[in-house]
Amino acid sequence: MFINGEWTMGSDNRTQPVHNPADNSVLADFPLASEADCLAAVSAADDAMEVWASTPARERGEILRRAFEIMVEEKDQLTQVIVAENGKAWRDAAAEAAYAAEFFRWFSEEAVRIGGEFRRSPSGDKDLLVTPEPIGVSLLITPWNFPAAMATRKLAPALAAGCTTILKPASETPLTAAYVVDVLNRAGVPQGVVNLILPSPVGKLVGRILQERAVRKLSFTGSTEVGRILLQEAAKTVVSSSMELGGNAPFLVLPEADVDAAVEGAMIAKMRNGGSACTAANRFYVHTSVYEEFSKKLSAAMAATKMGPGTDESNELGALVSMEERDKVAELVSTAVGQGAQVMVGAETPDGGAFYPPTVLRDVSHSMDIAATEIFGPVATLIPFEEIDDAVEMANDTDLGLIAYVYGNLEDGLATARQLEAGMVAVNRAVLSDPAAPSGGIKQSGLGREGGFEGIDEFLETKLVGINPIN
16 A cells, blocks of 8 residues: 555555456455555645645646656566556557557646636625635545556546545455556555555545545545445535446437448447446447348458467457456347357357357347446447437436447538437547546446546545725
């Protein structure tokens, strides 16, 4: 753990093994935080808050810039750590390492652009000073699927805003989080500003942290189910909460779509990160006029995907993060086949490691269990439709609304995008992720936005100061 500027094994020397999901070998034993450790992290962040908040924005920005430069220089080392504990393919891990670094660069620039306002009231009896101030000690909880990028996407805006932080990574991938924190430490982040803990028992101790008066912000990326629980905990002390929660992204292929382009986009939207992404396309609604062609071409592309350990850079699909995750995906597919889905490719669980093959299921019904579930694996489900309005209705028939994808002519694509209930819609492209773009969902896919100009606002509070008019 990293508490108050020092690496420590914690107060009671408890540890948990970190496994390589490709072969289930033990990579390391990572320290578990007790209640005393958690409270020490809160205390360290609280003690550092006043000084860090008053540190000139330029200085905060320069530290983040140095962190970006270190991560770029050490991209291969970080990629190795991600591959080892997460299991993803080398190319996906390398892309994540580069993407993660970019959040430090983007918010190093945003730190000096925090605005404010000075204006005369309409009645003329006062002048109004509106100033954004750092919200305070921030608890950042990140998932296992993007262990570097989700950490930097939260740490960077929090630090740029002048907040001190407590990072709680996923138990499956704490080594990547430790690497990122070490980068910040070497970049010059002052003592107590960044802290890293892995609480156990996690639910009880996260709730305990949120009870502390000093903690004023919760930023969480993970499942909708856990998000609901955390919101209940945060409500007890009215802690400001940002949430990026689950998704079940629809991918619509309209009648006049370029099928080859749609298949290329589907491979990216589905197979990026091995399908273990909240932005991954799950439900492919394909117009009957192109259904057969799309089905055959997507199946051929999936069948040609090379699967194996991420340490072999030629492999395009690595392991899932754990055997448990692998088994969840396998069970979803098995249930769908039992309900009438047809296997075009894949669906056979290999021996050894948490691997699951690229899989295409066609003739899936919108009413099947798999269509209502975030798959989080390399499985594409194909659902035919006749009318665009019907596809939109099915796409919107969910409590989630993170991202949607549309392929078709530009006019139909934009018209459909306006009807889709999602915080993000990609038209004729497969990736929207960008540090300069606001990422987030609607409905039960989350609260607030990360990245873009909006990302830093999640860590700022607005203060109003009124004075007598200055003539």
